[in-house]
Amino acid sequence: MSYRYNVSCSETTSKTWTPTAIDCYKLGCMCSRCNLYKIYFSKGNVRCRMKETVIELVRKFGAPEGVEENE
Numbered sequence: 001m002s003y004r005y006n007v008s009c010s011e012t013t014s015k016t017w018t019p020t021a022i023d024c025y026k027l028g029c030m031c032s033r034c035n036l037y038k039i040y041f042s043k044g045n046v047r048c049r050m051k052e053t054v055i056e057l058v059r060k061f062g063a064p065e066g067v068e069e070n071e
Helices: 019-026 035-041 050-061
Strands: none
Touching: 019 050
16 A cells, blocks of 8 residues: 655755755756766665655745855
């Protein structure tokens, strides 16, 4: 049986840019280029939700300071 949490991304998003979120932003949210994805999510049933978090952070706060996309 599959369960889904009834919590929107905005309720679980951190209130600031974290180093992990900045790294994801720099990679253009491409999981195939992410070491954390390869270690924790590529072989399991759980999926990474960092892309959703990054999108929400950009929507709320704009791009992280001093970081250019795809650096």
